[in-house]
Amino acid sequence: MSVLPPVRKDRIIGQLPKCFNRGAALNTENEFHSKVKTACQQQRTGTVGRFKISKVIVVGDLAVGKTCLINRFCKDVFDKNYKATIGVDFEMERFEVLGVPFSLQLWDTAGQERFKCIASTYYRGAQAVIIVFDLTDVASLEHTRQWLEDAMKENDPTSVLLFLVGTKKDLSSPAQYSLIEQDAIKIADQMKAEYWALSALSGENVRDFFFRVASLTFEANVLAELEKSGSRRIGEVVQISSNSNNLYATSKKKQSNCCQ
Ligand SMILES: Nc1nc2c(ncn2[C@@H]2O[C@H](COP(=O)(O)OP(=O)(O)OP(=O)(O)O)[C@@H](O)[C@H]2O)c(=O)[nH]1
Numbered sequence: 001m002s003v004l005p006p007v008r009k010d011r012i013i014g015q016l017p018k019c020f021n022r023g024a025a026l027n028t029e030n031e032f033h034s035k036v037k038t039a040c041q042q043q044r045t046g047t048v049g050r051f052k053i054s055k056v057i058v059v060g061d062l063a064v065g066k067t068c069l070i071n072r073f074c075k076d077v078f079d080k081n082y083k084a085t086i087g088v089d090f091e092m093e094r095f096e097v098l099g100v101p102f103s104l105q106l107w108d109t110a111g112q113e114r115f116k117c118i119a120s121t122y123y124r125g126a127q128a129v130i131i132v133f134d135l136t137d138v139a140s141l142e143h144t145r146q147w148l149e150d151a152m153k154e155n156d157p158t159s160v161l162l163f164l165v166g167t168k169k170d171l172s173s174p175a176q177y178s179l180i181e182q183d184a185i186k187i188a189d190q191m192k193a194e195y196w197a198l199s200a201l202s203g204e205n206v207r208d209f210f211f212r213v214a215s216l217t218f219e220a221n222v223l224a225e226l227e228k229s230g231s232r233r234i235g236e237v238v239q240i241s242s243n244s245n246n247l248y249a250t251s252k253k254k255q256s257n258c259c260q
């Protein structure tokens with residue numbers, strides 16, 4: 001018998017959420033992978049949905065808005081006063097994706113230099129890395145390459161999903177926004193990350209973004225489970241996809257360049 005309460009109604013995902021910008025997306029499919037849909041219908045998702053909790057780390061310069069972003073999604077609150085994160089903090093979020101329970105552990109890390117060495121000890125084992133910058137601060141965008149490099153020292157670049165997220169959209173004028181967006185999309189493309197722009201203050205795109213993170217992480221986990229169980233049967237290795245738009249089939253090749 002499960003001791004957990006049911007998943008909140010507003011955490012149920014039945015469709016693959018859309019990317020934010022097709023020019024910087026991890027995948028541009030309209031639907032979940034057919035193998036994933038079938039596995040969910042047949043309740044053949046292995047450890048996904050039963051024991052597995054996926055770790056997501058959130059990194060980026062100090063005061064770019066990492067804590068506010070997580071708090072807007074998890075608690076629907078916004079604090080205008082800055083309180084630096086000391087070391088790390090985490091929140092658990094439970095979803096139901098295609099009828100399968102799925103949990104994300106969101107690790108909120110410190111951007112301040114003096115807390116960075118504590119925070120970096122928690123980077124290991126991430127399935128997704130969210131690199132945050134402030135849309136009104138170009139330097140914070142430039143620093144995202146360094147944050148990526150640090151996060152990847154502790155993780156396997158072939159299996160981590162990357163997201164590049166610009167915050168404080170409410171503070172940037174349309175002209176200012178479109179300038180920084182061009183640079184952000186270029187960097188996201190080089191990193192093989194999916195780009196999003198949002199505001200924790202207004203809530204714009206926050207829920208859509210986390211639904212996308214949950215969905216793509218879930219999909220990658222189920223595909224990995226299918227591959228594992230398929231390859232156990234001799235001569236019956238599961239073919240994931242040959243579609244070049246699909247990150248999971250091509251991530252090994254693509255991501256090997258990102259931290260060089
Ligand atoms: N206008 C506006 N302000 C924001 C937004 N997000 C965060 N802020 C403000 O930016 C400041 C820093 O936000 P935090 O979320 O604490 O920043 P952080 O990245 O967690 O900082 P560290 O924990 O030091 O790494 C706070 O004063 C927030 O109120 C946003 O979307 N819009």
Ligand SMILES: [Mg+2]
Nearest residue numbers: 066067084085
């Ligand atoms: Mg913080």
